[in-house]
Amino acid sequence: MNKVSVTLRALLKWEHLILGTDILPRQRVSSILAGRHYSMMRGRGLDFEEVRNYVPGDDIRNIDWKVTARTKKTHTKVFNEEKERPALVLVDQSSYMRFGSQNYLKSVIAAEAAALAAFRTIKKGDRCGGLVFNDDTMDWFSPRRSRQAVLQLLKSVSEHNAILLNQKHIKNNGLQLEHSLKRIANYITHDYILSIISDFSQCTVNGYKLIRKIAQHNDVICVHIEDELDLITDKNNMIISDGEKQLFWKKSKSKVIQSEKQDNDGLKDKLNTLQRKYRIPVIYLNTQQTLEDQIKSIFKSR
Template identity: 45%
Template structure:
């Protein structure tokens, strides 16, 4: 079938991801606002960022800030003690990049897999630009590759090359596989390799996310910051009012204009699932940011994470 002019491009290239270095500006992963402002949820939680880390308690010296007096130690020792802080120098970023089969879908300007690759590239370039280390956990339906956080262009290019390889393995002729067990395995591996004080950014459509996977993510949040870049396509939440023939290479189904009830059920189910996800992540102070396949990743990430 001849490719239409507005049909999303199938695969990304290393050159394309490298070029996004020049668009990685105007946003920050260290927001000065509360997480609640990013969500529709009810619970407030401040993001960890560059600031002061507790170092030690020592005897009070004239001129010390009285706001830093440790009253518990002072009461116990009967001598005034003050808390000493050191400046936090960096926070490594781990990009969790979904390049599984369900991501090879898109009816607008981009495929979900393409947008995922673009957001990962933008995040990597931006992180190194501000002086922090960046690593990645890139996975598809069958395998994963973990790249330890580093602070160099060479490391980023290795990461982007891996994303390119995984992205170009995606094939529309194979139906999407269930990701439930895949997600559980991925997040269990991340839990075993990440200690604390990371910023973990999950870039995925989250299809097949189970309670077990959520449990792993919430445990990661205990000692790290976690953000979710949720990628969705217009047709997933609201099928267009036209006759469609959908196929997964094994089965084919037609949806006509007369199937209004089915369309309403599809929209209602999508909205209910999305609201549940937002509430679950919000409960643990995890911002869920929605990205669509219509706009450039750089435009969307700037709008959602404006550099303040």
Template identity: 30%
Template structure:
């Protein structure tokens, strides 16, 4: 999934739709022939959509005689009964950030692009699994919400909102007030117990208010955390004098200062550790995404690590 220079900076609806071709490359959800490392997330609850035929086994005392498979019984000359399992379904709600905070990269793609592609891939995977898909795009004081439905049209509406929000990002747009905690509060209002909320946001977005909302949300729904970061968020290169400017303000940093670089690195490590501590405390999976690596490869690596644990 190589990207041109423009594709690394912004996404469009066509590109997000194309993500559907990569669904089979990453087993995010279990199928009849393949179990995902996230199986505990998706099959921990049963939803009463009906029942599906599962298999046939030898009849045992106490089995419902109405479920006897007479064709197999006649062929084997031994009573066999049909087994069924309740169909599993749950709303999957994708909360994805598109704020100026993500309009940056020193790696392969902008953080905003990586977040958008991850949201699209998960959306297509959920739809492929016959789940209801919805979500909320937040950032820069805006919220665009799509209620979960089991339809391609619902996912396309979400992706269209996502592409529009991404296209509006630029380095001059205002960051605005904290929108992560209010977005999480909204998720708590709309999701019923047993739903799955996928959280895709900048690693730097987590604060006390958001952490509290995530803790409350985890009491009723399952969570999957995907904080997005750039290598420059964690380590400052020794590149001499670095000058930053924003809305008339200017900041000069001497990156040859070892103490400065170490303090910067500690801050980056603490942000990552805070997410990990939160995931451990809430007992939810976390899959950090790095702009330096390709999305599919990262997700495969995370899933493999979960299998090996």
């Protein structure tokens, strides 16, 4: 696979690659098997099925006190997990994603992460859709339970990636992520799973508000694609090379360096706030390692 671009054929490998991981927890949030800490994810919702006699081991919180009082015998409510949770994948393929100082461009890692999320969704029997955007356009795909739906989504991802690769100039359209979130917020209802895959460099204040709004009744996962150079604040006299050509980064004024530091620190602060205060999971991916190795490492540590 080309490290600076991605094709539909390359994305299809994720359909057959078994990682042995799952973004969603296998137990419900309140399950006794969930451990001492509550999951950041809601898991599937619950549908009421019936009322039956209470047996030792049933959760006392599910006791139906009205039926118990009427029959003089303890009864409990029984619930079934909902059969599906629709998933949406929001994929950033804008100009700022055409960057990577190591092995991959951010746009490539984002495209692969989208493929992983989409194929995991339909293999679990849920509907999958999404939105792919660049600096000028956005493609919307309503959630459907079929492999063809995923192929259409990933075809759009690969096409946007090709446009990005051939683009000669960076376009500064910082409202595209916000507009994409508005489109999803107007469609989504409740109990959806939304994966936002971006470097979040162009996420506005209103964009973060929309993320928090959507997360009130749905599960939102922020997948942050970052590069080592994003974390470097002192870029004085830095030389960048691709092995053939060199770019000399001239010494910048202290105000510019301070501004870059604030931007980088501010982005991490916003993402940390989403995770800590609003219980929205943030997954950090980089441009150094393969996505497969990163996913295995993330879920092994958890």
